[in-house]
Amino acid sequence: MEINVIKIGGNVIDHPEKSEMFLKLFSKFPGNKILVHGGGVLASRTGKSMGIQPHMVNGRRVTDKETLEVVTMVYAGLINKSLIAKLQAFGQNAIGLTGADGNAILSVKRPVKDIDYGYVGDVKKVNTSLLENLLQQGVTPVFCAITHDKRGQLLNTNADTIASEIATSLAKKHTVNLYFCFDRTGVLMDEKNESSLIPLINEDIYGELMRDNVIHSGMIPKLENAFNALKKGVNHVWLGLPENLLLASKGKNSGTSIETLKYDLY
Amino acid sequence: MEINVIKIGGNVIDHPEKSEMFLKLFSKFPGNKILVHGGGVLASRTGKSMGIQPHMVNGRRVTDKETLEVVTMVYAGLINKSLIAKLQAFGQNAIGLTGADGNAILSVKRPVKDIDYGYVGDVKKVNTSLLENLLQQGVTPVFCAITHDKRGQLLNTNADTIASEIATSLAKKHTVNLYFCFDRTGVLMDEKNESSLIPLINEDIYGELMRDNVIHSGMIPKLENAFNALKKGVNHVWLGLPENLLLASKGKNSGTSIETLKYDLY
Known part of the structure; x- marks a missing residue:
């Protein structure tokens, strides 16, 4: 089957109006789909209201026992269930999951090297038959963005990574498209100019852009992640604004499409 | 099929050791099973840590917008997902649900009469095919103990009621047993003496006990709830300590069994 994996960031989720707009579009998105959501903004705010300060290293949340409780409450409870209730209202039957539910995503606690990230998980296995x-x-x-280690421990896990791992696992048997909704029109030539959108990137174009120093440093991990997914069999990766998601589903010009070069073998 | 619906209270869930003991027994409970859990103690404590005081009327939580957020975080997030992770570790595949997930339990917001309970739901329909x-x-x-109204609103819903509604809905097609684990050995002749257990209650015995004023007032709603479930087709209701759950599953003497009179038709 064809399956669309869609990631939405915590910035959208945190704004009731933006969130509602996105969920309406998501409900209309045709075909098989899986949603992965963040929620870091609300987790930090909720933690602070309980006297627990967020502690970030390299943009990743250091997750001690108390912080794990906060992110489990906010991601798996408040945000996930509010999204599900809204989707049901829009006529989209949906079920909210952590990696522990149905043993959907198995992780291992990240080994401590230079930094101890605490209860943070690196994904090992996605239960594709449950999703199918x-x-x-x-x-x-x-x-x-919560997984588990099947030894009783929940683990905080990056939502972009979860989306990629689900997509690449399903890509072994299915045609999978991966959509990252974020706060930019897509990949930009000039990061200060939203109209400098690069509509299509493949390995050749990526090489040229890197050589010419066009890619903004914050975008490089996203592009590396995208090419990695393509290498592992994902059909197509898209980066863009949540409001352009339906256009993207119809193959219409919006955001940045990332595709592997289609070599002509003859 | 034969299905066992098991309710566990928030008092057990709130003690890590008791909770672990219960989940081990639950994992060993033979056959098809569904778990329903409370969590009021932890919800009150978490709310207080955020400056939100619990407000109870007739033993029920008045649920304003902030309280709904707290119970959604604590019940659907922290408690539910911790239970799922532990069950997976014990080899019991499980999936955590609110009534919104898969549209499992549809409710209506309780109409305001004498008291406005706020975002509290009365169950209307259980999606039995999802559970099957x-x-x-x-x-x-x-x-x-969270349901939804399919109009986008999550609703706080009594866990005993959820267990009964699931049991009676499934009883239309299946043989259903309903187990209420609580903090007493069962129904007692003398509420101060745990050894005064009444092992079996049917309508006749219930009538006699009521006439003799033996039933402790706190127990009456539980018994009425049990007889109501039996009337709606549930096979057998049990009340007792969580540690006696496996004995009960084997029909061994433990707790109080509540059964309808088996009339001899000839």
């Missing part, structure tokens, strides 16, 4: 079964019943899985 | 499908795949549904 839900999709076949017309139920959309909605993942928050 | 999960059980057929060997996945145990684990419900927290």
Whole structure:
């Protein structure tokens, strides 16, 4: 089957109006789909209201026991269930999952090297048959950024990584498209100019852009992540604004499409 | 099929050791099973840490917008996902659900009469085919006490009621047993003496006990709830200590069994 994996960031989720707009579009997105959501902004705010200060290193949350409780409450409880209730109202049957539910995503606690990130998970295995079964019943899985180690421990896990791991695991048997909704029109030639959008990037174009120093440093991990997914069999990766998601689903010009070079073998 | 619906209270869940003991027993409980859990103690404590005081009327939580956020975080996030991770570690595949997930339990916001309970739901419909499908795949549904109205609103819903509604809905097609684990040995003749257990209650015995004023007032709603479930087709209701759950599953003497009179028709 064809499956669309869509990632939405915590910035959108944190604004009721933006969130509602996105969920309406997501409900209309045709075909099989899986949603992965962040929620870091609300987690930090909720933690602070309980006297727990966020501690970030290299943009990643250091997750001690108390912080794990906060992110589990906010991601798996408040955000995930609010999204599910809204999707049901829009006529989109959906089920909210952590990696522990149905043993959907197995992780290992990140080994301590220079930095001890605490209860943070690196994904080892995605239970694709659970996802296939839900999709076949017309139920959309909605993942928050929590996984488990099957030894009783929940683990905080990067939502971009979860989306990529789900996509590449399903790509072994299915045609998978991966959509990253974020706060930019797409990959830009000039990061201060939203109209300098690069509509298509493949390995050759990426090489040229890197050589010419066009790619903004914050965008490089996203592009590396995208090419990595393509290498592992994902059909197509898209980066853009949540409001352009439906256009993207129709192949219309919007955001940045990332594709592997189609070599002519003859 | 035969299905066992098991309710566990927030008092057990709130003690790591008791909770672990219970989950081990639950994992060993034979056959198809569904877990419903409370969590009021932890919800009150978490709310207080955020400056939100619990407000109870007739033993029920008045649920304003902030309190709904707290119970959604604590019930659907922290407690539900911690239980799921532990069950997975014990080899019991399980999936955590609110009523919004897969549209599992549809409720209506309780109409305001004498008291405005706020965002509290009265159950209207249980999606039995979702539950049958999960059980057929060997996945145990684990419900927290949150439902939805399919109009985008989550609703706080009594866990005893959820357990009864799931049991009576499934009883239309299946043989259903309903187990309430609580902090007493069962129904007692003398509420101060745990050894005054009444092992079996049917309508006749219940009538006699009521006439003799033996039933402690706190127990009456639980017994009424049990007889109501039996009337609606549930096979057998049990009340007792969580540590006696496995004995009860084997029909061994433990707790109080509540059964309808088996009339001899000839």
